[in-house]
Amino acid sequence: MADAPLFSFEHVSVDGAQRPRLQDVSVVLPRSGITAIAGPSGAGKSTLLRCCNRLEAPSQGVVRYRGEDVAARDPLQHRREVGMVFQQPVVFPGTVADNLRVADPQAGPERLEELLRRAALDPAVYLERDASTLSGGEAQRACLARTLATDPKVVLADEPTSALDETATAELERLMRSLADEGVPVLLVTHNEPQLQRLADHVIRLDEGHLASTSEQRRG
Amino acid sequence: MGEGTITVAGLVLSLSLVAVAIGISLREHLRLERDMVVAVVRALVQLLIVGAALELIVKPSTPLIWSWLWVAGIVVFSAVTVRRRAPQLPGVFGIALTANATTAIVGLGLTFGLGIFAVNGRTVVPVAGMVVGNSLKSCVVVVQMLASLIADRRPDIEARLALGLRGTDAARPIVRQALRLAINPQIENTKALGIVFLPGAMTGLILAGVKPVDAVLVQLALMYIILGAVVVTTAMTALVGTKRLFTSDERLVTLVRSREDE
Numbered sequence: 001m002a003d004a005p006l007f008s009f010e011h012v013s014v015d016g017a018q019r020p021r022l023q024d025v026s027v028v029l030p031r032s033g034i035t036a037i038a039g040p041s042g043a044g045k046s047t048l049l050r051c052c053n054r055l056e057a058p059s060q061g062v063v064r065y066r067g068e069d070v071a072a073r074d075p076l077q078h079r080r081e082v083g084m085v086f087q088q089p090v091v092f093p094g095t096v097a098d099n100l101r102v103a104d105p106q107a108g109p110e111r112l113e114e115l116l117r118r119a120a121l122d123p124a125v126y127l128e129r130d131a132s133t134l135s136g137g138e139a140q141r142a143c144l145a146r147t148l149a150t151d152p153k154v155v156l157a158d159e160p161t162s163a164l165d166e167t168a169t170a171e172l173e174r175l176m177r178s179l180a181d182e183g184v185p186v187l188l189v190t191h192n193e194p195q196l197q198r199l200a201d202h203v204i205r206l207d208e209g210h211l212a213s214t215s216e217q218r219r220g
Numbered sequence: 221m222g223e224g225t226i227t228v229a230g231l232v233l234s235l236s237l238v239a240v241a242i243g244i245s246l247r248e249h250l251r252l253e254r255d256m257v258v259a260v261v262r263a264l265v266q267l268l269i270v271g272a273a274l275e276l277i278v279k280p281s282t283p284l285i286w287s288w289l290w291v292a293g294i295v296v297f298s299a300v301t302v303r304r305r306a307p308q309l310p311g312v313f314g315i316a317l318t319a320n321a322t323t324a325i326v327g328l329g330l331t332f333g334l335g336i337f338a339v340n341g342r343t344v345v346p347v348a349g350m351v352v353g354n355s356l357k358s359c360v361v362v363v364q365m366l367a368s369l370i371a372d373r374r375p376d377i378e379a380r381l382a383l384g385l386r387g388t389d390a391a392r393p394i395v396r397q398a399l400r401l402a403i404n405p406q407i408e409n410t411k412a413l414g415i416v417f418l419p420g421a422m423t424g425l426i427l428a429g430v431k432p433v434d435a436v437l438v439q440l441a442l443m444y445i446i447l448g449a450v451v452v453t454t455a456m457t458a459l460v461g462t463k464r465l466f467t468s469d470e471r472l473v474t475l476v477r478s479r480e481d482e
């Protein structure tokens with residue numbers, strides 16, 4: 001399985017209330033860099049991403065992770081390996097340290113500080129801060145740190161900058177790029193075309209639940 | 221006319237407070253007046269039927285099996301009520317049925333096993349009614365809270381699932397909140413015992429000529445049994461109910477919001 005793609009979707013469909021959210025999608029997601037999943041609202045981008053960490057299950061077809069059928073993997077282990085950052089940052093009650101310990105209950109002070117530094121948050125300022133007082137950008141970075149606490153081999157990011165201002169967006173984009181450069185591939189759902197141009201190495205476009213196109217991209 | 225009886229005129233007069241309540245509902249546009257009228261009429265019809273049936277049940281010549289069948293009916297009706305309040309929770313009827321049946325068995329077992337009352341037609345149904353009735357209130361609150369909190373806080377639960385937590389662990393903060401809200405009123409009731417209100421069993425025993433201290437001891441034992449029953453039934457319903465909210469691969473099922481939540 002060493003050469004297997006990161007994820008491969010084989011004739012995947014996901015039912016929805018009114019219409020299918022994904023319809024017979026077959027696509028391969030490469031093993032490195034940042035792969036943008038783009039398309040208009042309702043195209044099925046988030047559904048495709050959620051199939052990657054089993055928050056959704058296909059009604060038809062198979063999703064493979066490094067060649068292995070995702071449905072055959074232990075869902076808890078799989079989700080720790082395939083971390084996810086959501087569109088709206090969800091911080092749990094308590095301090096930022098409490099939040100990190102939800103993902104890694106054994107984490108000591110050094111580990112917690114390292115996680116915050118990876119998310120560009122100064123531990124001296126943020127570790128004991130009440131998470132509910134963080135700004136949108138800080139909260140999203142704290143959520144990224146929490147995701148990194150499970151040592152994921154892939155990070156899924158579902159429009160993580162859509163609620164952030166320009167500065168916070170730039171900071172998060174820089175973090176996603178450094179993750180990809182460290183060898184942790186990022187799957188980024190976005191409908192922000194300039195962001196896609198800035199960040200993506202590979203682009204998958206969806207439209208109304210169908211695969212529209214795949215392409216490689218040289219970043220400018 | 222002796223103590224413990226009331227004339228029809230007296231009954232009608234007792235409705236005067238309900239009339240005031242309906243007046244408030246109309247004035248404040250609460251739209252509860254119809255429900256109040258239905259509740260009053262239903263209570264009248266139900267209690268008249270129950271009164272007539274109890275007349276038969278308490279006769280010494282009536283076999284005790286009829287009392288136990290009545291208890292079974294109470295348990296089933298409670299489960300039906302719980303399901304009606306939160307139909308969107310998967311398997312809620314079976315869970316509430318099992319929890320209520322367990323509570324009724326344990327509650328009645330303790331009441332009769334400790335010799336608080338003798339097992340006979342006069343005691344089985346009223347004691348079961350107290351135990352299951354109190355549990356029902358908390359059960360209804362817990363399933364309604366669960367359904368509404370799970371729907372509202374889906375992102376919170378999914379964020380925890382995405383970190384590799386089991387569904388039941390991901391939902392634990394929500395289950396705790398729902399349980400606290402459901403159980404607290406019963407704890408407050410128990411705390412206020414004797415200060416704010418004098419409970420029914422004790423009052424009844426004193427009116428029937430039992431020494432007040434003996435009546436108090438009986439009431440205390442009953443209240444402890446009821447408090448335990450409420451906590452056990454509510455916790456069982458919430459904890460088992462939460463498991464059903466997740467698929468075998470730890471995904472949160474989609475709950476359709478009930479109209480009452482909106």
